[in-house]
Amino acid sequence: MAMPPKPPETRSPGQTSRPARRVLAPLALAQFICSYAGSNMNVMINDISKDLDTTVQGVQTVITVFLLTMAALMIPGGKLTDRYGRKRCFLAGLTVYGVGAALSALAPGLGVLALGYSILQGVGTALLIPPVYILTTLLFPDVTSRARAFGTVMALGGIGAAAGPLIGGLITSAIGWRAAFVFQAAVVALIIVLSRHVRDPLPPEPDRHFDIGGAVLSAVGLVLVVMGILAADDNGWLTAGLLALGALVLVWLLRWVRAKERSGREPLFSTSLFHDRTSNLGLVTQHAQWLMLMGVSFVVAAYLQVVRGYDAIETGAIFTAATLGILAASLAAERLVKRWPQRTLIVVGFGVTICGIGLLIAMASGSPSVWAFTPGLLLIGLGLGVMLTPSVNVVQSSFGEERQGEISGLSRSVSNLGSSLGTAIAGTILVADPAAGPYAVALGVLAFVGLGGLTAATMLPEQQPGA
Missing domain, CATH: 1.10.287 (Helix Hairpins)
Known part of the structure; x- marks a missing residue:
């Protein structure tokens, strides 16, 4: 007697299969390296500007254009996953990114650096990041297991952004700024090897129209x-x-x-994506979170190097407090979402982050001690870590499988636009005159953005923990 076919996957809520867990390694590492690329340049501003005979503002522009390229192409990148498949776009993005990192390491001038870093790495990121969020959403169907998965992805993303200055500083001080790009290329090669475990859960649609x-x-x-x-x-x-x-x-x-x-x-995208109030509010919170994270990273790094005269490794070490805060909060995402509604976590996260920025202004601008930055950065890291995962979960969970390509591209575009605006707005204020006054003004602008995000978070619908 023939036995009935075994279901492809059986699990209880909150549990995931071993293959699904293996998939998380390359996906989370991909988010890590892309976030790292957006912040590690901040501690290399002086080294790059001197080596390439350019200005701090020139390096700031290269950083912003990288973030902007990601934001501008993330929605098209999300749509391409439907047509060509999620894994194929993921690997294509990694390849383009790796080529860009190698070219940046060899750059003889600012123009080639902009081509490799701002353009190629930006395009590669726009291709590879939407599949990260689509695959995570599809492979982890219930809120609890998805919170665990997104907690891992966002933890490494947050660590990449917060630890970028430290890792970049260590590499720059020990070897040189070019080695920081070699490091990125090596991590990309590792991700490609680990990606052999990735299986696309949905077939590509090669005949699908692209706008x-x-x-x-x-x-x-x-x-x-x-x-x-x-x-x-x-x-x-x-x-x-x-x-x-x-x-x-x-x-x-x-x-x-x-x-x-x-x-x-x-x-390119359906206007019906904006008909869901919960998703809209979640997108606002994501935009504000990444604007604050990248804005604080650029402002503090530029201030420490240009005004205080710290080198790359000293600047990076100061950001360890933010890294530890993001790591601790993000890794607790699963436990937090079981105990507290996602709206509560986002509201608390914004509140803690705004307090951290206020403390940073109050203590760091008037104290010569390097440790004066630690309490504020720690609070900022904790606050962002608490709310990064639930914000993503709110948006992704608002739509079914057939809309994941669209919403993932839109979600990442909104987040990366926040990153580019954070660097552009805060950096423009600081570069004009990077002294204590503009430093405090730039951070004050970021805190004001945080208040907008907090307001949006309070308007999210109340949900039961783990729902």
């Missing part, structure tokens, strides 16, 4: 907005013109998408 016009409009609009902010300290009229033009292009994008929907053709 090239929408992708171009979204990228151009976002680029104009962020470049307008970067130009704020040079030319007010140029800033106003770029911002206005960027807004017009984004309005054009919205009209383009609606026209596509009315004609029955598939647009």
Whole structure:
């Protein structure tokens, strides 16, 4: 008598199969290296500017363009996963990223560094990050196991962003800033090897339409907005013109998408993604979180090097407090989501982060001691670690499997736009005159953004722990 086929996977809520757990290693490492790439440059500002005979503002622009490239291409990257498959896009992104890291390590000038780091690594990240979140969502179906999985991914992402200055500082001081890019290429090679365990749970759809016009409009609009902010300290009229033009292009994008929907053709993203109030509020919190994280990282790193005269390793060591805070809070994500509603965790996270920024301003700006930065950075790390995972979980869980490509791209685009704006806004204020006054003003702006995120978090619907 023939036995009935065995289900492909049986597990109780909160449990995951061994293959699914193995998949987490390359996915989490991928998030780590991309977050690391966005922050490790902050401690190499002086070394790169001297070696390549450029300015601090030139290096800031390269960093911001990297973050901006990710934000501008993340939505198209998410859509491409539906057409070509999640694993294929993941591996393609890793390859492009690795080539960019190798080119950056050999860069003879700022232009080649911008090509390798800002463009190639940015494009590679936009291709590989959406699959990380799509696969995590699909492989972990219930809230508790998904919280554990996203906790791991976000923990390594947060550690990459917070520990980037320390790791980059150690490598730069011991070998040189170019070795920091060799390190990235080596990690990418390791991820590719580990990716043999990754299996795409959904088949690709090679005949699926890709909205090239929408992708171009979204990228151009976002680029104009962020470049307008970067130009704020040079030319007010140029800033106003770029911002206005960027807004017009984004309005054009919205009209383009609606026209596509009315004609029955598939647009870059569906406007129905914005019809879910919970998801919208979650996206606002994600944007604010990454804006604060990358903004604080750039401002504090630039201040310590330019004003205090600290070298790369000293600057990186100071960020250890934030790294430990993010690590401790993110690894506790599973236990926290079982005990507390996700809204509560996000609200508490914003509150703690804002207090950390306030403490950083109060203590660090007036004290010559390096330890004056530790309490504020620790609170910032704890606050961000508490809310990074539930914010992602709120957004991803608002849509079914068929919408994961769209929402993952949108979610990562919003987060990376926050990262680029954090560096652009806070960096523009500080680079104008990186003394104690502008330093406090830049951090004050970040705290104000945190208040906006806190307001959005209080409007999220109440849910039972573990629901």
